[in-house]
Structures are given as C-alpha cells and as structure tokens.
Amino acid sequence: MSQIQFLDWLPTLLEGLKVTLLSSLIAIVTSVLVGSLVAILVAYNNKFLSAVMRVYISIFRNTPLLVILFFLFYGLPMIKIVLPALVCGVVAITLNESAFVAEIIRGSIKNVPPGEVEAAVSLGLSKTQVVNRLIFPLAFRNSIPILTGQSSVIIKDTSLFSLIMVMDLMRAGSAFYEKYLNSVSIWVIAFIYIAIFLLITQIGRILEKKAMVRR
Amino acid sequence: MEEQKVLVEFQDACKTFNNGKIVVLDHFNFSFFQGETHVICGRSGAGKSTLIRCINRLEHIDSGRILFEGNEVTKHNIKRVRQRIAMVFQSFNLFPNMTALENVTFGPIHSLHKSKKEAEETGKQFLEKVGLGDRMSAKPNMLSGGQQQRVAIARALNMFPDMILFDEPTSALDPEMVGEVIDIMEELANEKRSMIVVTHEMGFAREAAHRISFLEGGRFIETNTPDEFFNHPKDESVAKFIKQIQTF
Numbered sequence: 001m002s003q004i005q006f007l008d009w010l011p012t013l014l015e016g017l018k019v020t021l022l023s024s025l026i027a028i029v030t031s032v033l034v035g036s037l038v039a040i041l042v043a044y045n046n047k048f049l050s051a052v053m054r055v056y057i058s059i060f061r062n063t064p065l066l067v068i069l070f071f072l073f074y075g076l077p078m079i080k081i082v083l084p085a086l087v088c089g090v091v092a093i094t095l096n097e098s099a100f101v102a103e104i105i106r107g108s109i110k111n112v113p114p115g116e117v118e119a120a121v122s123l124g125l126s127k128t129q130v131v132n133r134l135i136f137p138l139a140f141r142n143s144i145p146i147l148t149g150q151s152s153v154i155i156k157d158t159s160l161f162s163l164i165m166v167m168d169l170m171r172a173g174s175a176f177y178e179k180y181l182n183s184v185s186i187w188v189i190a191f192i193y194i195a196i197f198l199l200i201t202q203i204g205r206i207l208e209k210k211a212m213v214r215r
Numbered sequence: 216m217e218e219q220k221v222l223v224e225f226q227d228a229c230k231t232f233n234n235g236k237i238v239v240l241d242h243f244n245f246s247f248f249q250g251e252t253h254v255i256c257g258r259s260g261a262g263k264s265t266l267i268r269c270i271n272r273l274e275h276i277d278s279g280r281i282l283f284e285g286n287e288v289t290k291h292n293i294k295r296v297r298q299r300i301a302m303v304f305q306s307f308n309l310f311p312n313m314t315a316l317e318n319v320t321f322g323p324i325h326s327l328h329k330s331k332k333e334a335e336e337t338g339k340q341f342l343e344k345v346g347l348g349d350r351m352s353a354k355p356n357m358l359s360g361g362q363q364q365r366v367a368i369a370r371a372l373n374m375f376p377d378m379i380l381f382d383e384p385t386s387a388l389d390p391e392m393v394g395e396v397i398d399i400m401e402e403l404a405n406e407k408r409s410m411i412v413v414t415h416e417m418g419f420a421r422e423a424a425h426r427i428s429f430l431e432g433g434r435f436i437e438t439n440t441p442d443e444f445f446n447h448p449k450d451e452s453v454a455k456f457i458k459q460i461q462t463f
Contacts, residue, residue: 119308119367122271123322123374124298133325138312 016172027093035101061099068092089161108139148204219248228279241433252404254420257430263413301371305383309355316351341369361392378409
C-alpha cells in the first residue's frame with residue numbers, strides 16, 4: 001500500500017470506523033435495553049407474559065442474524081416497508097442479540113439468592129418493586145462480565161452490514177481491495193477490530209471491578 | 216400477661232409439608248402479646264421457623280387463620296402487615312450491592328415511602344444503636360457475620376415495626392460473634408419491644424424472654440415463664456430437651 005493509496009483510502013476508512021463504532025454503540029444499548037426488558041418480564045412470572053417472551057427469545061436466538069438482516073433489508077420492501085440499510089442493521093442486531101442478553105440476565109436473575117428476595121418481600125415491597133429495585137439491579141451487575149463479551153459479539157456482528165451496502169469498517173476494507181486489488185487493507189481492518197476488542201475488554205474489566213457484587 | 220394486648224393470634228392454623236407427611240402446625244391456637252419477648256424453641260425440624268414465617272406469609276398456612284391486631288392476615292393486606300412486622304433472618308440476607316446504610320434505608324424509602332433524608336436520619340441512629348456508626352458505608356462483604364446481623368437488626372428497627380420476628384439470628388454466627396448480637400436483642404427486649412424469637416440460645420431465653428414455648432408435633436406442648444420452663448418443666452419432652460442442652 002503506497003502512501004498515496006493510503007491517503008486516498010483514509011477518509012473511507014475513517015467513515016467506516018465511525019459507522020462501525022456508532023452503530024455498535026447504538027446496537028449494544030438497544031440490545032441491552034430490550035434484552036433487560038424481556039428478562040424483567042420473564043422474571044415477573046406472569047404466565048402469559050413469560051410465554052410471549054420465551055417465544056421472542058426462542059425465535060430471535062435461533063434465527064441467524066444474516067437471515068434477520070436480509071429479511072429486514074430485502075423482505076420488508078415487499079410489503080412496502082423500506083428502512084435505511086443502517087437502521088435495518090441495528091434493528092437486526094437488536095432483535096438477535098436482545099434474545100441472548102435476555103437469557104444472560106434471566107440466568108443471573110435465577111442466581112439471585114432467594115433469601116435476599118425474601119428480605120425485600122418481608123419489608124413490605126411489592127413484587128414489582130422487588131423485581132425492579134432489587135432483583136434486576138443485582139442480576140444486571142452480575143451479568144456485566146458476560147454482557148461485555150456479548151458487546152464484542154455485537155461489534156463483530158456489524159461487519160455483516162457490509163452485505164447490505166453499509167459503508168462500515170469491513171466495507172471500507174473491501175472498497176480498498178476492489179479499487180487497488182491489494183489485500184493489505186484487510187490486515188489494517190483486522191488490526192483495528194482487534195484494537196477495538198482489546199479496548200472493550202479493558203472497559204469490561206473496569207466495569208466488572210466497579211459493579212461486581214461480592215458476597 | 217392478661218392485661219396485654221394480643222398482637223398476633225393463630226386460630227386453628229394447620230401447615231404441612233410433603234402432602235401432609237410432615238406436620239408443622241396442627242390446629243395451632245396461640246396468642247403473642249404486645250411488648251413481650253417470646254422465645255420459641257424445639258428440636259431441629261420441629262417447624263419453629265415455618266411458624267414465624269407463616270405470620271408474615273413467607274409461608275402459607277393450609278387452613279385456619281392468623282390475625283394481626285385482630286385482623287386476618289390475607290394476601291390483600293399482607294403488604295401493610297409486613298410493613299409493621301419486621302424480620303431478622305438466620306443468614307442475614309443483606310442486599311450485597313448496598314452499603315450498610317442503604318440496606319437500612321431500603322425498606323423505609325421503597326416500602327414506607329419515606330424521604331431519603333428522613334430514612335437516613337433514623338437509619339444512622341439505629342446503626343449507631345447497634346454499634347456500627349463507623350461502618351455505615353461498608354458493604355456486607357466487608358463486615359463480619361456479627362456485624363452483618365447487627366445491620367439486619369438495624370434494618371428491621373428502621374421500619375419502626377410493631378413486632379420483630381427473629382429466625383435463629385445467631386445460628387450462622389461464629390461463637391465469638393454470638394454475644395454481640397445477643398446483647399442487642401437483650402437491649403431490645405428490655406425496651407419492651409414485641410419480639411418472637413426462634414433460637415437455640417437458651418442463655419438469651421433465660422435472661423430476656425417473658426415466655427418460652429416448646430414446639431413439638433405441630434403445637435406448643437409447653438409455654439411458661441423462663442424460670443418455670445427451665446426449673447420446673449411440666450412436659451417430659453421439654454425436661455428431656457433441657458437436660459440435653461445442659462449436658463452441652
């Protein structure tokens with residue numbers, strides 16, 4: 001890769017990096033929010049809500065992300081719903097990953113010691129208060145290490161955006177290769193992804209230290 | 216005791232486990248009075264903890280009624296009953312993500328809807344009362360077992376309850392920490408707080424209880440003052456139990 005080629009490619013690379021980071025951030029936030037909501041609704045032990053949420057988890061956890069992505073991007077226009085490619089990408093990840101997040105948090109909810117729940121109940125708190133004020137915060141904190149790992153998965157997921165023509169980091173790499181027939185750009189992209197994951201791992205460790213509930 | 220007001224009353228209460236194979240309460244009738252410290256003892260598995268857990272519906276009776284201040288405790292009024300009957304658990308059950316002060320103010324803020332300022336003000340007073348004025352910002356994992364149980368007692372007190380249920384509060388403690396919890400419970404007993412205490416601490420029962428009951432076969436087979444209970448037990452089982460304890 002010559003200096004001229006690199007300088008020519010740099011704006012595309014930065015644009016791709018920006019799209020990857022921004023869409024990852026949004027997808028992480030929405031996946032965690034939706035996943036938390038689903039986990040909370042399951043935790044209420046309402047038969048109907050639990051059943052609906054379990055179906056949601058089952059459908060979106062077992063459907064490949066690429067299928068959801070193509071369904072939103074190519075399938076929905078058939079019924080006159082056309083979403084921007086980036087929106088399709090973020091929504092697809094949210095649907096898919098929120099199912100995993102819900103399962104992670106649901107697992108942590110199950111691990112909240114019943115004695116602590118009883119203590120809150122014995123103070124006169126309602127079921128909703130116990131779930132919202134005690135069980136969910138405890139479960140969420142305990143889920144942080146796994147959620148950090150899941151955030152890395154979400155970042156990796158965004159590389160599929162290149163398949164629906166979103167100019168993300170992956171597509172920026174491909175663009176260079178297509179223009180100059182030089183695969184060095186793929187090395188650059190790989191190193192950038194690794195750098196992002198190392199950063200996420202560090203952030204995760206800090207969060208884990210701060211939030212982990214010791215017994 | 217006849218002048219005292221009945222706070223909690225069991226009327227023909229039945230409770231079994233394993234499809235009736237294990238009888239915990241067998242047409243149980245009893246009244247607990249306001250201002251008394253009532254110690255319940257009995258052999259392991261007799262159902263002492265289940266009995267007090269039925270009062271605040273952590274366990275449900277199969278039949279019969281439990282009254283609090285003359286009103287039946289039902290699923291409709293249980294929240295109000297729980298706000299007025301606090302409980303201290305065997306394994307402390309502190310909220311691990313909260314500091315001692317947050318543990319103590321959690322109930323008043325979220326259940327009694329007191330302001331944070333008011334809850335903290337009284338919470339600090341109760342933490343000081345149990346000797347933890349300097350550990351308010353410590354999380355449970357930074358406290359010893361005895362300290363954790365004292366926070367749990369402060370948490371109960373900060374609800375300003377009409378009655379406190381103690382479910383074997385010293386059983387999970389190392390022997391050297393039992394004393395610090397017992398001292399506080401004795402202080403509370405001297406303040407004439409209404410307490411039902413399930414315990415194996417016979418020293419506490421002898422010193423602080425107004426009445427002691429022995430649970431066996433789903434009923435109190437003997438209820439007496441500490442002096443009578445320990446020195447002149449009427450029931451043979453109780454006499455045997457006391458003898459066994461004294462052997463230890």
